[in-house]
Amino acid sequence: MQYSSATLIDKYLRTRKIPSTACSGCGLGINHKVVVQAIDELGLEPNDIIWGTSIGCAGRQTFATWKGDGFAGTHGRVYAIARGLRIALPPEKKIICTVGDGDAFGIGLMHLIHSARSNADMTIIVNDNLGYQSTGGQFGFTTPQGAHTDSSPYGMFEHNLMSEGMDVMHILKGAGATFLARHVAMDGQRAVESVKRAILNPGFSLVHMPYPCPTNFASRELGSRNQVNIYRWIKERAKPLEEADENTVWATGVWHDATGSRPEFSEHVWASVNKIRKTGAL
Amino acid sequence: MKRFLETGNFAITEGAILAGCRFFCGYPITPATELAEAMSKRLPQEGGVYLQAEDECGAMHVCIGASLGGMKAMTATSGPGYILYADPFGWALGCEMPLVVVNSGRVGPVSGITGAPGQGEFYLTRYPTQGGNFECITLAPNSAQEAMAMVVEAFYLAERFRMPITVLGDQLITDGFEDITVPENEDEMKEMGFRTWPRGSCAGPNFYPFTDDLDIPPVQMGSGAGGLCSDWTPTVEGYDIEEVEAHHKHAYRLIYKVRNHRDLFNHLYEKKYMDDDPDLVVVSYGTPSRVVNTAVDKARSLGMKVGALRLINLWPFPDEHFTRKTKYLTVELNWDGQLVREVQRAAPKDAAVHFLGTCGDLPTIPDLLENFEKLLKNQPLERKGWELEAW
Ligand SMILES: Cc1ncc(C[n+]2csc(CCOP(=O)(O)OP(=O)(O)O)c2C)c(N)n1
Numbered sequence: 001m002q003y004s005s006a007t008l009i010d011k012y013l014r015t016r017k018i019p020s021t022a023c024s025g026c027g028l029g030i031n032h033k034v035v036v037q038a039i040d041e042l043g044l045e046p047n048d049i050i051w052g053t054s055i056g057c058a059g060r061q062t063f064a065t066w067k068g069d070g071f072a073g074t075h076g077r078v079y080a081i082a083r084g085l086r087i088a089l090p091p092e093k094k095i096i097c098t099v100g101d102g103d104a105f106g107i108g109l110m111h112l113i114h115s116a117r118s119n120a121d122m123t124i125i126v127n128d129n130l131g132y133q134s135t136g137g138q139f140g141f142t143t144p145q146g147a148h149t150d151s152s153p154y155g156m157f158e159h160n161l162m163s164e165g166m167d168v169m170h171i172l173k174g175a176g177a178t179f180l181a182r183h184v185a186m187d188g189q190r191a192v193e194s195v196k197r198a199i200l201n202p203g204f205s206l207v208h209m210p211y212p213c214p215t216n217f218a219s220r221e222l223g224s225r226n227q228v229n230i231y232r233w234i235k236e237r238a239k240p241l242e243e244a245d246e247n248t249v250w251a252t253g254v255w256h257d258a259t260g261s262r263p264e265f266s267e268h269v270w271a272s273v274n275k276i277r278k279t280g281a282l
Numbered sequence: 283m284k285r286f287l288e289t290g291n292f293a294i295t296e297g298a299i300l301a302g303c304r305f306f307c308g309y310p311i312t313p314a315t316e317l318a319e320a321m322s323k324r325l326p327q328e329g330g331v332y333l334q335a336e337d338e339c340g341a342m343h344v345c346i347g348a349s350l351g352g353m354k355a356m357t358a359t360s361g362p363g364y365i366l367y368a369d370p371f372g373w374a375l376g377c378e379m380p381l382v383v384v385n386s387g388r389v390g391p392v393s394g395i396t397g398a399p400g401q402g403e404f405y406l407t408r409y410p411t412q413g414g415n416f417e418c419i420t421l422a423p424n425s426a427q428e429a430m431a432m433v434v435e436a437f438y439l440a441e442r443f444r445m446p447i448t449v450l451g452d453q454l455i456t457d458g459f460e461d462i463t464v465p466e467n468e469d470e471m472k473e474m475g476f477r478t479w480p481r482g483s484c485a486g487p488n489f490y491p492f493t494d495d496l497d498i499p500p501v502q503m504g505s506g507a508g509g510l511c512s513d514w515t516p517t518v519e520g521y522d523i524e525e526v527e528a529h530h531k532h533a534y535r536l537i538y539k540v541r542n543h544r545d546l547f548n549h550l551y552e553k554k555y556m557d558d559d560p561d562l563v564v565v566s567y568g569t570p571s572r573v574v575n576t577a578v579d580k581a582r583s584l585g586m587k588v589g590a591l592r593l594i595n596l597w598p599f600p601d602e603h604f605t606r607k608t609k610y611l612t613v614e615l616n617w618d619g620q621l622v623r624e625v626q627r628a629a630p631k632d633a634a635v636h637f638l639g640t641c642g643d644l645p646t647i648p649d650l651l652e653n654f655e656k657l658l659k660n661q662p663l664e665r666k667g668w669e670l671e672a673w
């Protein structure tokens with residue numbers, strides 16, 4: 001299905017924040033559109049979704065864009081807020097959070113893991129601009145090895161969550177996430193399909209979505225803010241999971257689907273509370 | 283009414299439930315662990331949820347989430363956990379989210395002594411987060427029964443002011459066994475002076491009016507009102523804005539909604555022998571005030587003109603009690619002197635303000651009497667054990 005941004009904006013977004021103040025050529029808008037398109041294809045309405053955001057480019061540029069209710073947490077904490085909110089919300093309301101890689105995989109990793117551990121129904125979209133970009137461009141925990149950033153002038157050499165066979169997805173899977181996918185911003189409809197499955201999963205879902213940051217990442221690593229270069233650079237390093245080889249940085253597609261394998265957090269907690277209330281025991 | 287011989291933790295739990303709290307998230311720490319345990323037992327019986335978080339920062343954020351969804355929520359900890367609330371405390375203040383936070387003070391800094399009472403967070407409950415531009419309300423009970431009452435009151439104030447409220451206790455208040463009366467219905471609650479306020483939901487579109495008005499319900503996620511809340515400076519509608527004037531207006535609200543409505547809580551204090559212009563006013567809060575009250579009774583019987591002022595509402599600091607030019611002595615569970623600084627600031631310039639500290643242990647009555655006598659005779663305070671800086 002071909003979607004015009006204007007139709008999606010009219011239906012779902014607040015014009016006060018759209019267009020955003022993101023740099024020209026930034027890939028964040030593509031990820032944002034993927035998510036809104038997935039919501040539309042699922043036939044969901046603004047009031048079906050509570051939209052949470054982090055800080056940073058990913059958070060601030062998407063905060064208060066959603067027509068329905070929206071909240072932003074301090075750096076790294078939106079996962080814990082969403083977990084408490086999940087208890088208070090009726091099960092049919094969805095929580096979607098658009099966050100940055102530093103937020104999710106750095107400062108917020110422990111809260112993220114515990115939200116996965118509890119299988120709380122929320123969809124976390126990690127918009128990975130390959131580092132800390134709103135603070136000017138420092139390396140993060142998923143920045144490719146060797147990348148030059150303002151805090152890795154000789155090339156990034158610290159062990160991180162995407163080096164030497166490590167993958168942050170292993171951690172999340174081990175913690176109990178029930179749906180995990182990865183897509184780069186250029187994945188188009190494939191990304192939309194994964195986000196749809198993530199939203200439909202009644203449990204903890206995360207979609208890791210690397211996207212191009214021409215202003216900071218590209219200018220340091222590629223020596224150019226030309227968006228074509230950084231789009232190509234990311235695209236060259238991404239391949240569908242089944243075609244991935246040793247040069248693939250981002251193997252894309254559905255990484256783990258255990259939908260329905262564990263009870264959802266809020267449902268489980270409320271069922272337990274109701275049983276204790278009625279019978280005095282579990 | 284039902285009577286129990288129980289701990290302060292029990293009393294706080296029952297108070298929270300009476301106030302409508304149906305959500306608790308915490309993290310184990312002495313001496314607040316038993317409170318979490320009591321909540322884990324009682325909340326499900328009342329149809330409420332108890333959760334344990336990854337740490338205190340997470341715990342208070344989880345409570346924020348529940349409150350954001352419309353539930354009355356509480357968390358409890360001691361000093362090492364209270365400091366981890368700094369981040370969510372700021373969020374709850376800025377977004378005006380009602381919450382109740384119990385801090386059972388122990389001996390610090392850091393882990394200090396885990397099983398002994400301390401009062402090292404007097405100032406921290408005034409400045410529990412960074413950035414300034416806000417006021418805080420702190421209530422400090424001195425018994426299990428009063429801890430119950432103050433938790434009920436904290437829930438009431440949290441709703442009306444739309445903010446997190448700290449109930450500052452200490453290890454003796456939360457862990458000590460006392461005779462506790464629990465009201466069983468609304469009439470009995472009223473009889474005991476307990477007030478409650480229901481949770482509302484802001485209909486918008488002005489979620490953050492730049493006024494000092496109370497009784498504006500908080501933003502509720504899931505209400506469909508298009509509510510917004512964030513850690514950034516908000517516009518009236520809740521959009522994030524980088525603008526000095528908008529920030530000034532928001533700060534005005536956070537400061538003056540509290541300062542301009544102190545009448546809602548500034549009756550929370552206790553005075554003893556204060557009607558005959560005592561020559562020495564002993565100022566304290568929390569557990570030490572119980573020893574102070576006994577010592578002052580004794581002092582009076584010995585002919586010393588001593589009065590006792592016990593603060594329950596610690597913040598905003600009730601300056602109005604310190605207008606008289608007399609001698610003041612603060613008795614605190616810390617060696618550095620915290621309350622004394624505030625009394626010095628509030629008292630007239632030529633008033634003599636003294637400090638007597640202990641920590642982990644309560645002062646003894648003979649010790650207090652000896653020091654009252656010295657001060658009344660204009661002699662320097664005697665310090666036991668080692669030399670301390672003179673206050
Ligand atoms: C506790 C805390 N530490 C640091 C910061 C500073 N800070 C603001 S935005 C940001 C970058 C976050 O990076 P990421 O989540 O990857 O988002 P991006 O800006 O790259 O989209 C940081 C570190 C902060 N706001 N709060």
Ligand code: SF4
Nearest residue numbers: 022023026057213215
């Ligand atoms: S700094 Fe990079 S990620 Fe942030 S808005 Fe600009 S281009 Fe996008």
